[in-house]
Amino acid sequence: MEEVKRIWLEVKKIFGTEPQLVMLSSLSPMAIGGPGLRFRASSESYLSDILRKLSKNKIRYVPIGGCSNILCPDEPLEAPIITLIGDFCQIVWRSLGSGVMRLGGGASLAKCVRVAQKVGLSGLAPLSGLPGTVGGAVRGNAGSFGQSIGELVERLYLLTPEGREVVLERAELNFDYRRFTLPKGLEESLIYCLLIKLKPSSSLQVAIEGNEAKRSRELSQPKGRSLGCFFKNPPGDSAGRLIDSLGLKGLKVGGAIISDIHANFILNVEKANQKDVLELALKVKDLVLKKTGLKLIPEVKIIDSQGLEMSLD
Numbered sequence: 001m002e003e004v005k006r007i008w009l010e011v012k013k014i015f016g017t018e019p020q021l022v023m024l025s026s027l028s029p030m031a032i033g034g035p036g037l038r039f040r041a042s043s044e045s046y047l048s049d050i051l052r053k054l055s056k057n058k059i060r061y062v063p064i065g066g067c068s069n070i071l072c073p074d075e076p077l078e079a080p081i082i083t084l085i086g087d088f089c090q091i092v093w094r095s096l097g098s099g100v101m102r103l104g105g106g107a108s109l110a111k112c113v114r115v116a117q118k119v120g121l122s123g124l125a126p127l128s129g130l131p132g133t134v135g136g137a138v139r140g141n142a143g144s145f146g147q148s149i150g151e152l153v154e155r156l157y158l159l160t161p162e163g164r165e166v167v168l169e170r171a172e173l174n175f176d177y178r179r180f181t182l183p184k185g186l187e188e189s190l191i192y193c194l195l196i197k198l199k200p201s202s203s204l205q206v207a208i209e210g211n212e213a214k215r216s217r218e219l220s221q222p223k224g225r226s227l228g229c230f231f232k233n234p235p236g237d238s239a240g241r242l243i244d245s246l247g248l249k250g251l252k253v254g255g256a257i258i259s260d261i262h263a264n265f266i267l268n269v270e271k272a273n274q275k276d277v278l279e280l281a282l283k284v285k286d287l288v289l290k291k292t293g294l295k296l297i298p299e300v301k302i303i304d305s306q307g308l309e310m311s312l313d
């Protein structure tokens with residue numbers, strides 16, 4: 001806690017106001033995470049100012065959207081988190097050309113799916129029921145039922161940690177399965193806005209596609225506290241199928257358990273912490289490697305108390 005107190009005082013001195021203290025567990029759908037400092041940026045000028053000041057004072061930050069793909073540390077997070085609100089939650093489709101939508105990085109993905117359906121634009125419907133924000137979805141190239149968000153992105157607007165604006169066009173974007181590689185030097189940038197291109201369709205048709213995706217999700221996934229699929233699927237196989245085939249459903253460490261509905265879901269059932277989840281995930285990963293020779297790689301972003309991404313190795 002000492003380190004957070006130090007950063008809290010430092011940030012207070014830099015910004016002239018008291019930074020907000022939050023429990024990351026209250027933001028996380030898995031309800032895991034210790035305390036941290038939060039900036040809620042509502043406009044581009046305020047966001048640039050936050051980034052510039054943090055950068056000048058060499059303070060690392062972590063962008064957080066819905067926190068639905070981040071396993072937060074139990075210890076206090078020394079890097080302040082930045083979430084996008086206000087202007088960054090806008091969804092615009094009028095007067096942008098056929099099928100184009102402009103989405104703020106902080107916009108709820110579920111809301112974008114609903115708006116696309118209302119105006120009869122097809123492409124986002126397979127992502128129905130997926131939690132989180134547009135910025136978080138693009139950062140990890142989220143997807144489901146054969147559709148990844150990266151395939152729809154036409155242009156990205158970024159702010160670098162120094163507060164510099166960068167615009168990237170489709171041809172410059174490098175999306176792979178559940179991965180988006182930002183160009184060298186821009187890895188830590190914040191996605192504050194983007195354009196996506198959808199196909200004109202009818203509201204009814206888009207609603208049918210969306211309902212099908214939602215229903216399949218409800219039938220195949222558990223309802224408890226989780227971060228969705230914990231591991232990425234290895235090429236040509238499914239992580240859930242592999243884990244299930246080894247009889248690991250129900251395996252438990254502390255308050256974390258492998259779901260008996262979908263073996264790639266780790267649930268927080270009894271006040272689990274990051275340590276429980278990591279120990280369980282490591283066990284699963286080691287057993288799968290030993291029995292099948294396949295190395296599972298986490299899909300969720302695991303961060304340590306300094307805000308740095310950790311591997312499971």
Ligand SMILES: Cc1cc2nc3c(=O)[nH]c(=O)nc-3n(C[C@H](O)[C@H](O)[C@H](O)COP(=O)(O)OP(=O)(O)OC[C@H]3O[C@@H](n4cnc5c(N)ncnc54)[C@H](O)[C@@H]3O)c2cc1C
Nearest residue numbers: 065066067068069132133135136137139142143191227228
């Ligand atoms: C029940 C459940 C089901 C899920 N099902 C799926 C699924 O079917 N398919 C799938 O792909 N995922 C799934 N997920 C995971 C998750 O919902 C998605 O990855 C989601 O798109 C993450 O968005 P977020 O806003 O919550 O991102 P966060 O979890 O907040 O962040 C994810 C990463 O993006 C970074 N980030 C966040 N916002 C920004 C930004 N504006 N600019 C730059 N970086 C940013 C973070 O630092 C972090 O590294 C599921 C999760 C849950 C809880």
